[in-house]
Amino acid sequence: MNKWWWLLLIITCWTAAGFAIFDFQQRQDSGDTPLPTRANRIVSLAPNLTEILFALGLEKEIVRVTLNSDYPPAAAKKPKAGTFWQPNIEAIIAARPDLIVTLGFEQQKNLAARLKRMNYNCLTVNIEKVNDLYDAVETIGAAAGKQHEANGLVTNIKDNLEKLSALVGTEAKVSVLWVVQREPLRVAGRDTFVNEMIELAGGENAIGPTLHKYPPIGAEQVIVCGADVIIEPSMQQKNLAAQQNTALQYWSKFENVPAVANKRIYIIQGDMVSRLSPRLYEGIETIAGCLRPELFEN
Numbered sequence: 001m002n003k004w005w006w007l008l009l010i011i012t013c014w015t016a017a018g019f020a021i022f023d024f025q026q027r028q029d030s031g032d033t034p035l036p037t038r039a040n041r042i043v044s045l046a047p048n049l050t051e052i053l054f055a056l057g058l059e060k061e062i063v064r065v066t067l068n069s070d071y072p073p074a075a076a077k078k079p080k081a082g083t084f085w086q087p088n089i090e091a092i093i094a095a096r097p098d099l100i101v102t103l104g105f106e107q108q109k110n111l112a113a114r115l116k117r118m119n120y121n122c123l124t125v126n127i128e129k130v131n132d133l134y135d136a137v138e139t140i141g142a143a144a145g146k147q148h149e150a151n152g153l154v155t156n157i158k159d160n161l162e163k164l165s166a167l168v169g170t171e172a173k174v175s176v177l178w179v180v181q182r183e184p185l186r187v188a189g190r191d192t193f194v195n196e197m198i199e200l201a202g203g204e205n206a207i208g209p210t211l212h213k214y215p216p217i218g219a220e221q222v223i224v225c226g227a228d229v230i231i232e233p234s235m236q237q238k239n240l241a242a243q244q245n246t247a248l249q250y251w252s253k254f255e256n257v258p259a260v261a262n263k264r265i266y267i268i269q270g271d272m273v274s275r276l277s278p279r280l281y282e283g284i285e286t287i288a289g290c291l292r293p294e295l296f297e298n
Contacts, residue, residue: 038145039099039121045087045108048127049101050075051277052137055153056146063095071271071279087111092120099123101140130196133276134158153278160281161200164288167295168202174291175206177227177259182250186216193276201287203229222254229290230259233270243267266290 043064044050050069053062059074064081081095082088085107092100092115100115102108104126112122123143125136134154141150176198178188188194189210198205206227207217230251234243244267251260259265268290273283289296 039143041095041097041099042144043081043092043095043097043100044069045081045100045102045111046084047071047075047271048275048277049103049125049136049140050078051275051279052140053101053144055278056137056141056144056149058144058146061144063097064091071277089114093118097121099143101125101143103127127276129193130200130276130280133280137278157278157281161284164281164285165200165202168288168292171202173199173204174202175226175228175258176203176287176291177206177222177225177230179230179232180214182232184216185218185222186214189213189215194273197273197280197284197287200284201291203287203291219254223256225257227257227259228262228264230257230265231287231290232265232267233273234267235270235274237269237271240267240269264290 039058040061041063042053042058042061044053044062045066047066047069050062050065051071053059054072054075062075062078065075065078066087067080067083069078070076079091079095080088081091087102087108089111098121100112100120100122102112102122102124104124109124112124115122123140125132125139127133127136134157137154138147138150141147141153178194178198180186180188187207188205189207189212190205191210192213195205206225207215207221230247232243232247234240236243244265247265247267248263251257251265254260268286272279272286285296
């Protein structure tokens with residue numbers, strides 16, 4: 001009797017071990033390694049991801065960021081892991097991370113796949129629209145052991161935007177031409193998060209539906225769009241006043257456009273409105289201040 005009992009025990013152990021090995025091999029083949037319940041060493045591969053991590057209270061856990069991660073100011077002092085478009089895999093590995101947060105575009109997606117095959121924990125999020133930002137904050141919070149903070153952050157942003165919406169009201173929308181670059185002239189189209197920010201600020205995009213998200217346009221389109229306001233984000237944080245004067249000179253040739261005739265051309269801080277990050281509300285409030293300055297005089 002004892003002999004059969006021992007035989008049954010051995011077979012059971014072999015079976016359990018076989019399933020464990022099979023499960024491990026599946027994880028290895030798929031690259032689907034489990035995320036840690038609480039990350040202690042985090043690498044961020046995009047400036048907006050870095051802002052999310054800081055906003056969740058993970059400053060001490062961040063061990064590498066990309067070159068252009070400059071907000072909050074403490075982010076600029078973190079060791080670097082290459083650039084947004086070309087992350088440095090050697091620098092990432094040298095940081096001994098237990099969580100690597102990436103975006104979903106091709107270069108970073110391919111890098112994440114390589115790192116997963118090397119048994120590194122990678123979390124990839126796509127942030128192309130406003131709702132994607134909310135989802136990404138909560139996903140990162142869950143992966144880094146900061147779910148409560150993530151929920152609070154999302155709620156705070158949404159609450160502030162509701163208050164802003166009540167302030168700007170439902171008056172006739174201000175028509176906005178959002179300039180990405182001047183030479184050649186390129187603007188933000190409607191299938192962009194910039195368009196969402198314009199609408200949340202109480203405006204509407206002066207450019208109609210386009211084939212490209214950020215299409216080039218010519219002088220005729222500038223005149224036809226009849227923008228009430230022209231907004232140019234600047235990635236140069238200094239001398240915004242000097243850039244404002246340059247912009248007025250550039251646009252003076254379009255004197256029939258209402259924005260030019262009324263000198264409603266604004267140069268604003270670029271990183272705050274060019275990244276989908278926890279500063280979303282601040283960026284939209286800045287836009288609203290350009291559209292209806294009388295509401296923000298006090």
